[in-house]
Amino acid sequence: MTQIDPRALRGAFGSFMTGVTVVTALRPDGTAAGFTANSFSSVSLDPPLLLVCPGKFLSSYEVFANCTHFAVNVLAEGQEAISNTFASFKGDRFACVPHHADQHGVPLIDGAAVQFSCRTHRIVPAGDHCILIGEVADFAQSGDAGLGYVGGQYFSLGLERAAFEETSGPGICGAIVEDGDRVLMVRTEDGLRPPHCTHTERGRLVTDLREALLSKGISAELGPAYSVFDSAKPRTHHTYFLATGEARNAPPDIVAIPTADLPQQTFASPAIGRMMTRFALESRTRNFALYLGDTEEGAVHDQKTGS
Numbered sequence: 001m002t003q004i005d006p007r008a009l010r011g012a013f014g015s016f017m018t019g020v021t022v023v024t025a026l027r028p029d030g031t032a033a034g035f036t037a038n039s040f041s042s043v044s045l046d047p048p049l050l051l052v053c054p055g056k057f058l059s060s061y062e063v064f065a066n067c068t069h070f071a072v073n074v075l076a077e078g079q080e081a082i083s084n085t086f087a088s089f090k091g092d093r094f095a096c097v098p099h100h101a102d103q104h105g106v107p108l109i110d111g112a113a114v115q116f117s118c119r120t121h122r123i124v125p126a127g128d129h130c131i132l133i134g135e136v137a138d139f140a141q142s143g144d145a146g147l148g149y150v151g152g153q154y155f156s157l158g159l160e161r162a163a164f165e166e167t168s169g170p171g172i173c174g175a176i177v178e179d180g181d182r183v184l185m186v187r188t189e190d191g192l193r194p195p196h197c198t199h200t201e202r203g204r205l206v207t208d209l210r211e212a213l214l215s216k217g218i219s220a221e222l223g224p225a226y227s228v229f230d231s232a233k234p235r236t237h238h239t240y241f242l243a244t245g246e247a248r249n250a251p252p253d254i255v256a257i258p259t260a261d262l263p264q265q266t267f268a269s270p271a272i273g274r275m276m277t278r279f280a281l282e283s284r285t286r287n288f289a290l291y292l293g294d295t296e297e298g299a300v301h302d303q304k305t306g307s
């Protein structure tokens with residue numbers, strides 16, 4: 001059998017786009033346990049079954065491997081902070097996140113896109129995880145779009161679609177291309193800006209951007225949208241994507257700026273300056289949020305803790 005490289009396999013598994021859930025249950029002493037999981041899948045309508053895979057590395061593994069009831073909360077767009085809390089916070093996770101109990105006392109996360117209350121149907125051992133299959137006893141769906149996850153990053157398809165639907169007329173489409181701990185920027189007379197293309201057809205936005213990057217010697221993999229805003233004079237629509245890549249044989253106006261040094265740079269416009277400073281800040285925690293608005297005001301769509 002071919003030797004499987006676990007790191008490469010983790011990357012390959014991670015390329016499958018998923019939603020994000022928080023799985024909760026009660027410990028024998030009645031306190032709550034919960035962890036972030038994207039291994040959720042629907043299984044059957046009759047009977048109504050779903051599954052999620054707790055890993056043996058979880059501090060709460062024994063709770064989930066022996067629970068009689070549990071809940072799966074499908075997180076909504078904007079609940080990235082809740083996902084991060086239930087993936088890595090070591091203190092009382094439930095103290096930070098608004099929630100209420102289902103009929104068995106199992107915590108349901110407020111504001112989740114869907115909350116499934118389950119009775120344990122079967123627990124199947126599976127390598128370094130188990131497969132926890134639940135029979136859905138009750139569920140509530142808010143109608144909010146679910147948070148997405150791929151390649152170790154969150155994405156918000158509902159917000160991105162809404163942003164693009166507002167687009168009309170010519171626009172600028174750029175990429176914040178990370179090359180390790182540096183960002184590839186174009187040096188212009190006015191200051192630094194991300195590499196971009198101008199586009200008139202929304203359908204060609206990503207293709208045009210890829211071609212523009214290649215023409216600057218940058219090969220990049222585009223990630224989720226990061227900032228979508230309008231500027232007034234001249235009226236232009238801007239869309240910036242996150243990306244990772246590298247520059248080879250790039251022209252002299254392409255420079256690699258250390259991410260940590262971004263806030264000290266001069267940028268081609270104040271809006272680009274604000275975007276790049278936010279990027280430098282958010283890259284410390286890798287918790288990137290989507291900005292929607294104009295050059296004067298807008299909203300960063302990230303944490304929705306309900307508080």
Ligand SMILES: Cc1cc2nc3c(=O)[nH]c(=O)nc-3n(C[C@H](O)[C@H](O)[C@H](O)COP(=O)(O)O)c2cc1C
Nearest residue numbers: 035036037038039053054055058059060086087088
């Ligand atoms: C997006 C995402 C998805 C995850 N999916 C799973 C999963 O399906 N199963 C699992 O056991 N851990 C998963 N994890 C990791 C756990 O959430 C994390 O190891 C756990 O919360 C650590 O809890 P502990 O400190 O109590 O051990 C995921 C983490 C993230 C950020």
